[in-house]
Amino acid sequence: xxxxxxxxxxxxxxxxxxxxxxxxxxxxxxxxxxxxxxxxxxxxxxxxxxxxxxxxxxxxxxxxxxxxxxxxxxxxxxxxxxxxxxxxxxxxxxxxxxxxxxxxxxxxxxxxxxxxxxxxxxxxxxxxxxxxxxxxxxxxxxxxxxxxxxxxxxxxxxxxxxxxxxxxxxxxxxxxxxxxxxxxxxxxxxxxxxxxxxxxxxxxxxxxxxxxxxxxxxxxxxxxxxxxxxxxxxxxxxxxxxxxxxxxxxxxxxxxxxxxxxxxxxxxxxxxxxxxxxxxxxxxxxxxxxxxxxxxxxxxxxxxxxxxxxxxxxxxxxxxxxxxxxxxxxxxxxxxxxxxxxxxxxxxxxxx
Ligand code: TXA
Ligand code: MG
Numbered sequence: 055x056x057x058x059x060x061x062x063x064x065x066x067x068x069x070x071x072x073x074x075x076x077x078x079x080x081x082x083x084x085x086x087x088x089x090x091x092x093x094x095x096x097x098x099x100x101x102x103x104x105x106x107x108x109x110x111x112x113x114x115x116x117x118x119x120x121x122x123x124x125x126x127x128x129x130x131x132x133x134x135x136x137x138x139x140x141x142x143x144x145x146x147x148x149x150x151x152x153x154x155x156x157x158x159x160x161x162x163x164x165x166x167x168x169x170x171x172x173x174x175x176x177x178x179x180x181x182x183x184x185x186x187x188x189x190x191x192x193x194x195x196x197x198x199x200x201x202x203x204x205x206x207x208x209x210x211x212x213x214x215x216x217x218x219x220x221x222x223x224x225x226x227x228x229x230x231x232x233x234x235x236x237x238x239x240x241x242x243x244x245x246x247x248x249x250x251x252x253x254x255x256x257x258x259x260x261x262x263x264x265x266x267x268x269x270x271x272x273x274x275x276x277x278x279x280x281x282x283x284x285x286x287x288x289x290x291x292x293x294x295x296x297x298x299x300x301x302x303x304x305x306x307x308x309x310x311x312x313x314x315x316x317x318x319x320x321x322x323x324x325x326x327x328x329x330x331x332x333x334x335x336x337x338x339x340x341x342x343x344x345x346x347x348x349x350x351x352x353x354x355x356x357x358x359x360x361x362x363x364x365x366x367x368x369x370x371x372x373x374x375x376x377x378x379x380x381x382x383x384x385x386x387x388x389x390x391x392x393x394x395x396x397x398x399x400x401x402x403x404x405x406x
Contacts, residue, residue, distance in 0.1 A: 081195035088228035104201030124174030157259025239362035257392035328376035
């Protein structure tokens with residue numbers, strides 16, 4: 055573990071019009087081999103020069119993350135791709151055309167210039183061109199591919215708001231660029247285009263429906279929906295416990311009445327409980343239970359807001375000191391695949 059004694063510059067940036075001098079300050083730190091936390095449209099990232107082994111190693115130390123979990127290289131310009139990968143298959147070209155810049159990460163066969171510490175020792179590398187103005191300005195100014203995982207301490211929910219990154223990373227990185235909350239709130243979609251058939255490894259900001267509209271042959275990796283992963287997942291990050299609040303979370307299923315009954319029975323046996331519910335059902339619980347333990351995610355009708363709020367609410371459970379968390383299940387639709395994936399992972403796939 056790293057000591058939390060590093061001086062961290064906190065730089066507040068305007069996302070509509072990033073201040074050049076702040077961006078240049080942070081980019082100089084990246085060029086000097088230091089770590090910088092920056093906002094993206096999905097979640098905040100913890101960046102370092104992705105072609106510098108020593109710099110990339112600092113990411114793992116700051117996060118307390120096992121170094122066999124590969125990192126995404128963030129680029130600002132499509133022209134950077136050819137220097138990093140050996141081939142750009144047709145499916146990749148179509149996906150780049152349709153979704154870059156944006157919340158889509160593509161896995162390619164890597165060139166030797168990509169250090170093993172970035173690729174986790176794999177023969178492939180993950181690339182993403184974010185659309186967030188601050189991320190783009192920073193990567194362009196640094197003039198190197200920026201390796202960046204989500205900027206949370208390993209095992210904690212991904213950071214979507216300035217206070218999350220300050221909580222987790224102050225004292226562990228050279229600088230933190232903050233602006234408003236991340237507009238999407240869930241990590242990017244990961245698609246392996248190095249495989250014979252393009253394969254969805256992690257659902258995210260771009261939905262399956264959107265992907266298949268561009269690449270109809272695209273398939274979903276079994277690891278995305280599997281409850282108990284026996285095989286080694288293709289995306290190494292899928293094997294770690296992620297996104298989890300400190301308390302034990304379970305997903306509650308059934309009709310609204312059944313859920314209410316199950317929750318009433320469950321909370322009787324412990325005092326440090328909390329609920330994660332929809333705006334539509336909140337009143338049912340508030341009528342019979344202590345409202346300070348009831349956390350509203352968003353309206354069921356609004357998957358975008360549910361996604362944007364999820365990680366923030368998971369962190370809030372830690373603040374509440376909740377030891378037992380009961381979360382209403384969310385209906386699985388093409389628009390909620392990523393959200394349901396993160397929710398079920400946070401609960402360790404426990405259901406009642
Ligand atoms: O939205 C995002 O993707 C955010 C922002 C900061 O860009 N980044 C992010 O990074 O979520 P991270 O490290 O938390 O997740 C990257 C995922 C992991 O599941 C990792 O295993 C997978 O991508 N990955 C990276 N390189 C890979 C590779 N070569 N093959 C398969 N999976 C890979
Ligand atoms: Mg992560």
